[in-house]
Amino acid sequence: MPIVVTGATGQLGRLTVEALLRRGTPAADIIATGRDIARIKDLADRGVTVRRADFADADGLAKVFAGADRLLLISASVPVAERVANHRRVIDAAVSAGVSLVAYTSTTHADTATTVIGATHGETEEYLRGRGIPNVLLRNSWYLENYTSQLPQILQNGAIVGAAGDGRISAASRADYAEAAAVVLTTEGHTGAVYELGGDESFTLPELAAAISAATGEEVGYADLPVTDFARALAAAGLPAELAEVLADADRGMNRGEMYTDSGDLHRLIGRPPMTPAEALAVALHQGLG
Structure with a gap:
């Protein structure tokens, strides 16, 4: 059952490939793709099939996906205006290649x-359904690493x-x-499912600031800004203007509860508490990020 x-x-x-291998998927049944495949040469050395894939190359994608049974489409980290078109090309190529599940x-x-960001995902979901290919929607909330990676700056x-x-x-x-994702790709009964995935323990940013204070012994607060001011602050810190606006807009969505779920879907899928x-703070501090 080859998996792309x-x-x-x-x-x-990368983490999904590693999870597939841990779950016993033969390396030869995994097709790892990306634009800069030199970065995953070590996977090829371990027997994983490595193929270069460019979401902008509609003709080449079907060849890259040839022989695959299931495909994980990880949303593209390209400028927002290009995301949906890239996702559509991947979906079209999966259909052409005869993939049985996306x-x-x-x-x-x-x-x-x-x-x-939410709008691009919604458009992609709609297109995926419209193409009629069996699918599973893995609706991921925010990453804990989005905050733990910033610990040095937060503490400073x-x-x-x-x-x-x-x-x-x-x-x-x-x-x-x-x-x-690895569970969904390697087990049955997920076709048509919409999983709202997130941690069991939600938090507000003031609560996260308090948790960082408790973990480090240093006083950390939360400074809540208007969305436009936050975008300007991110741009002043060196982020490209478009990315700064997208991230500030994501915080606006968080304020509306759009990154909250109490579904328990992630816990059930992985069979343990997330x-x-x-x-996450303890791991980051142990690694010296704080």
């Missing part, structure tokens, strides 16, 4: 989300800066989302 993982050169894709990494509440500033207000966030680790925020 798109975006295997990225963090979530799993797509979407976002929580993609059908009602008001954010720019003495604050988390955002625009999420008191919105609750059901963040989970990339590894747990990858494990869920990593908690406290555990």
Whole structure:
């Protein structure tokens, strides 16, 4: 049962390949794809089939997916304006290649989300359904790593800066989302499912700031800004203007509860509690990120 993982050169894709291998999928049955395949040469050395895939290359994608039974479409990290067109090309190529199941990494509440990112996921989901190919929607909430990777800056500033207000966030680790994807790709009974995936322990950004204070012994607060001011702050910190606006808009969605879920789907899929925020902070601090 050959399985394609798109975006295997990225963090979530790489973790999904590793999860598939741990679950006993033969390396030869995994097709890891990405644009810069030099980054996954070690996977090829371990027997994984590695193929270069460019979402902009409609003609080449069907050849890349040839022989695959299932495909994980990890949402593209390209400019927002290009995402849906790229996703459509991948879906079309999967149909042409005769893939029997497409799993797509979407976002929580993609059908009602008001954010720019949410809209691209919603359009992709609609297109996937319209093509008639059997599918599974993996609606991932935020990554815990989006915060733990910023610990040095948070501690230096003495604050988390955002625009999420008191919105609750059901963040989970990339590894747990990858494990869920691997389960869906290697077991039966998921066709047509819509999984709202997130951690068991949600939090607000003020609560996260308090947790960081408790874990480090340093006083950390939460500075809540208007969305436009937060976008300007992100741009001033060096992010490209478009990305800064997208991330600030994501915080606006969090304030509306668009990154919150109490479905328990992630816990059920992986068969254990997902990593908690406290555990993620402990790991990050152990690794010297704080």
